[in-house]
Amino acid sequence: MKLHILGCHSATPRSLVFPSSQILEINNELLLIDAGEGMQIQLRKYKHKFNKIKYIFISHLHGDHFYGLVGFLSTLRLLGRGKEIHLFAPVGLKEILQLQFKVTQTDINYPLVYHELSSNKPELILETDKFTVETIPLIHRIYANGYLVKEKEKLRNLNIEAIKKYPEIGIWAYHNLKKGKDFVCENGKIIPNTELTIPPPRPKSYAYCSDTIYKPDIVEQIKNVDLLYHESTFLETDKELATKTKHSTAKQAATIAKMAQVNKLVLGHFSSRYPNENLFIKEAKTIFENVDIAREGKSFEV
Amino acid sequence: MKLHILGCHSATPRSLVFPSSQILEINNELLLIDAGEGMQIQLRKYKHKFNKIKYIFISHLHGDHFYGLVGFLSTLRLLGRGKEIHLFAPVGLKEILQLQFKVTQTDINYPLVYHELSSNKPELILETDKFTVETIPLIHRIYANGYLVKEKEKLRNLNIEAIKKYPEIGIWAYHNLKKGKDFVCENGKIIPNTELTIPPPRPKSYAYCSDTIYKPDIVEQIKNVDLLYHESTFLETDKELATKTKHSTAKQAATIAKMAQVNKLVLGHFSSRYPNENLFIKEAKTIFENVDIAREGKSFEV
Numbered sequence: 001m002k003l004h005i006l007g008c009h010s011a012t013p014r015s016l017v018f019p020s021s022q023i024l025e026i027n028n029e030l031l032l033i034d035a036g037e038g039m040q041i042q043l044r045k046y047k048h049k050f051n052k053i054k055y056i057f058i059s060h061l062h063g064d065h066f067y068g069l070v071g072f073l074s075t076l077r078l079l080g081r082g083k084e085i086h087l088f089a090p091v092g093l094k095e096i097l098q099l100q101f102k103v104t105q106t107d108i109n110y111p112l113v114y115h116e117l118s119s120n121k122p123e124l125i126l127e128t129d130k131f132t133v134e135t136i137p138l139i140h141r142i143y144a145n146g147y148l149v150k151e152k153e154k155l156r157n158l159n160i161e162a163i164k165k166y167p168e169i170g171i172w173a174y175h176n177l178k179k180g181k182d183f184v185c186e187n188g189k190i191i192p193n194t195e196l197t198i199p200p201p202r203p204k205s206y207a208y209c210s211d212t213i214y215k216p217d218i219v220e221q222i223k224n225v226d227l228l229y230h231e232s233t234f235l236e237t238d239k240e241l242a243t244k245t246k247h248s249t250a251k252q253a254a255t256i257a258k259m260a261q262v263n264k265l266v267l268g269h270f271s272s273r274y275p276n277e278n279l280f281i282k283e284a285k286t287i288f289e290n291v292d293i294a295r296e297g298k299s300f301e302v
Numbered sequence: 303m304k305l306h307i308l309g310c311h312s313a314t315p316r317s318l319v320f321p322s323s324q325i326l327e328i329n330n331e332l333l334l335i336d337a338g339e340g341m342q343i344q345l346r347k348y349k350h351k352f353n354k355i356k357y358i359f360i361s362h363l364h365g366d367h368f369y370g371l372v373g374f375l376s377t378l379r380l381l382g383r384g385k386e387i388h389l390f391a392p393v394g395l396k397e398i399l400q401l402q403f404k405v406t407q408t409d410i411n412y413p414l415v416y417h418e419l420s421s422n423k424p425e426l427i428l429e430t431d432k433f434t435v436e437t438i439p440l441i442h443r444i445y446a447n448g449y450l451v452k453e454k455e456k457l458r459n460l461n462i463e464a465i466k467k468y469p470e471i472g473i474w475a476y477h478n479l480k481k482g483k484d485f486v487c488e489n490g491k492i493i494p495n496t497e498l499t500i501p502p503p504r505p506k507s508y509a510y511c512s513d514t515i516y517k518p519d520i521v522e523q524i525k526n527v528d529l530l531y532h533e534s535t536f537l538e539t540d541k542e543l544a545t546k547t548k549h550s551t552a553k554q555a556a557t558i559a560k561m562a563q564v565n566k567l568v569l570g571h572f573s574s575r576y577p578n579e580n581l582f583i584k585e586a587k588t589i590f591e592n593v594d595i596a597r598e599g600k601s602f603e604v
Contacts, residue, residue, distance in 0.1 A: 012380050016347065037373045038340045045318065061406050063376045071339045071369045078314050092405040099401055103394040104363050105444055142407055 019064035060144035138212035321366035362446035440514035
């Protein structure tokens with residue numbers, strides 16, 4: 001699993017920085033999380049294949065998180081996409097997109113499946129062979145969700161050296177061994193699975209939380225995730241403004257990371273008022289050590 | 303009058319090029335013509351003041367000509383704009399914008415005046431002290447207009463040296479002299495205006511024609527303009543495709559320029575299929591000599 005930042009700044013535009021948008025790469029599939037204006041330009045720039053995106057997740061309906069979506073979906077049409085796209089977003093986006101497709105006479109030539117979200121409780125919204133996605137209810141000035149992506153338990157790896165010692169174990173048995181089953185010989189003798197296989201890498205997990213007020217009740221849900229992206233629009237010096245606009249400070253994001261005992265925290269959604277983004281790191285590090293800042297084009301191994 | 307290109311490419315996104323959008327600078331005022339995705343990023347990059355834009359003109363409702371508008375209008379709100387904005391656009395855009403403002407709970411805190419266009423005949427849609435704007439009806443796959451911006455006749459410049467020879471001409475008389483009136487002395491003697499003033503620079507004019515099929519009936523309206531921006535999505539090798547998709551070739555754009563006897567032609571709206579944009583110039587030059595190509599960040603003196 002790998003996170004690629006396309007944009008990570010708050011709404012006010014600045015030269016050469018982009019609003020929220022990111023790609024989560026998981027088993028050679030790309031999940032698009034938020035789609036601020038210009039995201040398709042960024043996709044091209046960082047050479048992500050448009051065609052590998054099948055699932056899109058929009059956190060909330062403020063423009064800096066979705067104004068790039070309609071252009072991206074229109075481009076997929078131009079590129080002759082056939083495969084379906086699943087769009088998970090708050091109620092309202094479907095109406096916006098459909099009106100734009102109607103007025104622009106854009107005939108979307110691939111199945112676009114809308115999954116409209118309105119619950120205030122965590123929901124399992126997607127389950128594939130390889131991973132699951134849950135909503136993380138957030139509190140912002142408008143209905144908002146974060147997303148928790150969890151890899152599923154992988155199959156065990158065969159220890160071929162060990163298996164070779166038992167000629168009676170044929171290839172036909174490998175599938176069950178990978179699933180963790182012991183091998184039962186014809187004479188009834190049991191060879192324990194742990195002797196024949198190696199545990200798979202631990203399943204990884206990623207949590208995206210933007211935009212939100214400081215909301216400690218998400219800690220339980222995101223406990224122990226490998227990577228947490230949490231918004232930090234402000235610094236503590238502007239804590240009142242953060243509360244008023246329902247955003248978080250770097251310190252608050254770090255507090256969530258510490259309580260949830262995540263492996264690593266990445267900060268993003270920076271307000272344009274601060275001259276230097278390293279200030280966010282400095283503030284967060286007073287609470288939580290393993291912290292980094294998002295930047296256009298930067299990638300993070302989960 | 304000066305034209306600044308923010309974006310000049312057709313819909314398929316490429317790295318670091320932008321769809322149609324441009325700024326016409328006229329008497330220290332900025333007219334925004336089309337607003338493809340990312341235009342506000344380009345505005346910042348090329349240091350155009352957001353606040354100087356009061357009039358916006360959208361040619362047609364294909365996404366590559368207006369998907370950047372809603373973000374720009376939202377940003378003006380964040381910047382605390384008070385002054386009004388006039389938006390000239392085909393019927394349909396008002397509904398799209400109002401739905402997005404409603405769903406995103408964006409309270410536009412400045413007067414946004416919609417001028418919805420639906421006529422198929424040229425219309426005078428704006429007249430200020432300094433300039434006029436007319437629609438140029440085009441033919442595309444969807445209702446489309448070009449725009450013709452004409453400076454008004456300026457006041458004549460005083461020839462102070464000449465005036466000084468006549469002590470009876472006081473400052474009180476200057477206003478009428480600038481307007482071209484002769485000076486009448488107390489004794490009834492007439493001093494001709496041409497002796498006292500210098501003609502002002504000739505009023506300049508600019509025509510924007512994108513997107514459109516080859517449409518020679520626009521020639522009469524844009525006759526003798528100083529600068530013509532005409533789309534040339536294709537080259538003559540793809541002429542059939544141009545006709546089918548209701549676009550123009552470089553040669554067709556040059557033919558319009560030649561017939562209209564414009565001073566200079568700028569080509570834009572290039573398809574991504576061609577490796578080298580100089581091919582457009584080469585083709586156009588076979589018909590019309592004074593031709594250049596648009597490029598992000600390039601400016602043209604009108």
